[in-house]
Amino acid sequence: MYAQMVKSTGEGVKTRAEMSPEEAAFQDRIDAGIKIEPKDWMPEGYRKTLIRQIGQHAHSEIVGQLPEGNWITRAPTLERKAILLAKVQDEAGHGLYLYAAAETMGVSRDELTEQLLDGRMKYSSIFNYPTLNWADIGAVGWLVDGAAIMNQVPLQRTSYGPYSRAMIRICKEESFHQRQGYDIMMKMAQGTAAQKAMAQDALNRLWYPSLMMFGPSDKDSVHSAQSLAWKIKIDTNDELRQKFVDQTVPQAEYLGLTVPDENLKWNAEKGGYDFSEPDWDEFFDVLRGNGPCNVDRMEKRNTAWDEGAWVRDGLMAHAAKRAALKTAAE
């Protein structure tokens, strides 16, 4: 997902007997569905885990601007250009909302940014794959946003108030993203032979990376168990991945495209599809920085940050001068 493999305390979920009175009261509130707000008492592990998770989510939105932004100047019509620009702009906005949610926990946006830029914090593996043809823009909306929505809709109910409210706003704005992607795919799949080939090529390349977005199976993970107990994670990775495959396969069939998985077949007994796992070695390689675009992505983000420093400093210096003039006049 946009936040993959977020580590929590690593200690496993405490039993009631092991909890301090504050911890027990905290867990009671979460179990009762009461939101945790910035000034409420919270375990340090909850705060640290959430900063990691929300920060990683925010970074994913910002780095996620790059693969789609890659096609803004090449969009094939004025309308497609406007829609794509509006969508990539939304992602900047979503990053902004999420950073603001993290900032309520006492970390600044600049601190989080610096941790992304020097590699201490991660972003979703999916954005280390390239967008090579125009159908990739359709496939990113359809598959990547589709997978993200699968995770973000339940996160609207997450226990931390500011995070939950950011997710509500994001889900509302995101509703058009997946549809615009599928709309591009429909045009391509129903278009010329070359367009159809682009659509199939995009699906072939992005299918498994999309499945990786949910992260490896976490049914035995202590981190996940703690996050689920704290309601900062709502479903397991496998549950979400299954849901995604079940939803997406009929959509691919409608397009007349072939999901690149020979083992894909409907399992009536479980009421879902059986499907091949992605190559998890590749996934861990990408997380280690060896995806096709990791280096380029980080270079772009670092360049934007470094070359923007004089602008941020310049406008701040001007604001300070103006404030000083105002004070002197009073």
Added chain:
Amino acid sequence: MSTLHDFALRMGDSTLILGHRVSEWCGHAPVLEEDIALANTALDLIGQTQLWLGLAAEEEGSGKTADDLAFLRDAWEFRNALLTELPNGDFGRTLMRQYLFDEWHLLMLQALQGSSEKRVSDIADKAVKEVSYHVERSRDTVIGLGDGTAESHKRMQDALDYLYPYVGELFTPDAIDEAATNAGIAPDLASLRAPYDAALTATMAEATLSLPDSRFAHKGGRTGKMHTEHLGHILTQMQWLQRAYPGATW
């Protein structure tokens, strides 16, 4: 082609090329808030392009669309002001280019609200609201960076020196502009220069920047007689899909 067609093409090509340039920033701006604001400006300009080129296509007849005009003409057929096709450079140069265009654009649109041609005044009525905000924002940024740090001041002065020779074209009418003025479609371009100069003088004073003395002006973009080499590279990106896969629907 009609005067109205030629006039709409000049407006639409400038908003198209500038919108394209500004959209290049998406995902690369110095701070998130500026990234979002630049995208809004680009979106406004692309929207205005659809209207202007839509009008030009309508006048041209033969079932052409705004997309046909944007994606299937070559460099010599473009009628945008040279200022709009210049590369982004650093953020300061982009914002200075934006400001120099915005002040002209606003004066132009305000005059076009009184156009004898209703289809022109309708577009101007919509665009003037957007551009009033563009100029507010670009002016503030030019002032903030001009009167910021020593480095930001120098960069903004460099940007102004580089871009100012492309300003004069905006106020230099040719026969088509004169025909548009005589038909009541558009104002006399030269008449916009005095209010433009007044606005620039005030802004640059506040920004502690010096307007260049020379009024030398590069020309040819709006008439199609001359472009910079940059335009062709914009078109190779912008038009690539339409050119490589002719007749496809996107």
Added chain:
Amino acid sequence: MSKEWPLWEIFIRGQHGLSHRHVGSLHAPDAEMAIKNARDVYTRRNEGQSIWVVEAAHITASSPSDKGPLYEPSESKVYRHPTFFDIPDDVGAM
């Protein structure tokens, strides 16, 4: 060394005469730029709206009653951004 732009809390009043409502936060060098950024980030520049911006450091928030001694985050930093009182737009007219 860069100094981070301050954090601002953004309040917007819609067209229907309701009170200003907290919609979110953003960074800006001063109040004027905060208003402009708010127009770009939170209204996509719809007209007929009134925007208030307050520097987050100037907001005092009430303390929850169950505040305990183990409260970890540094007070000064948490006060910077009291909350994100966002409500889905579907809920009320804005």
